[in-house]
Amino acid sequence: MRISELSSATGVTVPSIKYYLREGLLPQGELTSANQASYADSHVQRLKLIRALIDVGGLAVATAKDVLGAIDDTSLPLTCVFGIAQRAVSDTSLYEPVEGETDGTRQVRETIDRMGWHVSSDNPGIQGAARVIDTYTRVGHPELAQIWEGYAEAAELIARADLATVARNERLEAMAETVVVGTVLGDALVSSLRRMAQEHISNLQFPAPKE
Amino acid sequence: MRISELSSATGVTVPSIKYYLREGLLPQGELTSANQASYADSHVQRLKLIRALIDVGGLAVATAKDVLGAIDDTSLPLTCVFGIAQRAVSDTSLYEPVEGETDGTRQVRETIDRMGWHVSSDNPGIQGAARVIDTYTRVGHPELAQIWEGYAEAAELIARADLATVARNERLEAMAETVVVGTVLGDALVSSLRRMAQEHISNLQFPAPKE
DNA sequence: AACTATCGGATAGTTGTGCTGTCCATACCG
DNA sequence: CGGTATGGACAGCACAACTATCCGATAGTT
Helix, strand or coil: CCHHHHHHHHCCCHHHHHHHHHHCCCCCCEEEECCEEECCHHHHHHHHHHHHHHHHCCCCHHHHHHHHHHHHCCCCCHHHHHHHHHHHHCCCHHHCCCCCCCHHHHHHHHHHHHHCCCCCCCCHHHHHHHHHHHHHHHCCCHHHHHCHHHHHHHHHHHHHHHHHHHHHCCCHHHHHHHHHHHHHHHHHHHHHHHHHHHHHHHHHHCCCCCC | CCHHHHHHHHCCCHHHHHHHHHHCCCCCCEEEECCEEECCHHHHHHHHHHHHHHHHCCCCHHHHHHHHHHHHCCCCCHHHHHHHHHHHHCCCHHHCCCCCCCHHHHHHHHHHHHHCCCCCCCCHHHHHHHHHHHHHHHCCCHHHHHCHHHHHHHHHHHHHHHHHHHHHCCCHHHHHHHHHHHHHHHHHHHHHHHHHHHHHHHHHHCCCCCC
16 A cells, blocks of 8 residues: 555545654555555554544644554553553643642542542642642632532543443453543543533523523 | 733733733723723733633633633523533534534434433534544444443533532622633543543552552 | 833744645656 | 656744734833
């Protein structure tokens, strides 16, 4: 398969494919001569995955490169892949360490205890959650900082579904990819479902007159 | 309060404040003469809100302008503000309409029915969820498309917590802002909690040897 | 009243990201 | 054998979000 066929098989333009090759997201094709290369089905799959991570998962190109590297490194244990995928979706200013002890970090620790969770202190979720809580108060909406109880229960349900799906996978070598795709795209799915549920519950609580 | 005081009160640089003024996110200060303006506490609050939406919520500047407009428009009913906030967080390629009937849209409709939700057909979550489902299959991980059951239950829990918090607000004129902040920042909070819960559940299912 | 720092407003420039376009020597295809 | 496609290098582009510079006016100190 040559580059133009790879392009038409995936809908990605040839210049973009060349860009991903340059950036190291897509492995080089097998060179058949000085300036001819052939691409396999695995390149089609990889390219679809790249676009999924970038377009649907919202990852930056450089971040996508990192998680693809984690998928390819078969020596990495699964928990490690999880961590890399988590850090990838968390690759925004949101997750930069909050300096020192804040109300947010305190509340997050309390909730972790209450839920009986066992979470390592470098989990990016801790920083992210603490920052959101602190922001709620900062913008003058401390009432939102109490929204926790429902969210934490829900997060545990989600994580159970996540792990059950990963465990159900029979092909062991595909599990790393499942973990990455599930973690990165799962956020978008949860948000989308939240939008729908919000409208439903909102209709129950504030019934609008039919137009 | 002059612009430099506004700057030091919020930690936002003077050029950035000028930029937000230009773009219409921050209302002009009251002109005391041809080239002197004074800013009030409301400007400090607004500026903090702007940075929260952009930095923590991840909104684009232009999108933040839209939701701020929705907060200010007191004639808008709350359900409308909800919709605008939802569309704001959904302002990525993820939510562009999927053309035609796909497996994803079919599965989303099924889930909506099963959950007994009442969701209008232009809810951005429908497009977003459908696209994620379709992407799961496209990248060769159809097993993830079954992750639904847990997610939908969890989304309903989250939405209940959201609505309960909004309803609990005593100041009616602040409810629109609560809705926006809760919707926009809530996604980040849910994702963060998901990261923590994932690590916890992952430790339960795949206990790692202590180093 | 002079002087200096700061102001608002306008405009231009910078940085980073994610492509896209052009070029060229080579290679395949009819 | 001639036209089209290829790989690779490099420059260019569009957009977003600032950031820097300049200007004449003004506020506050002296």
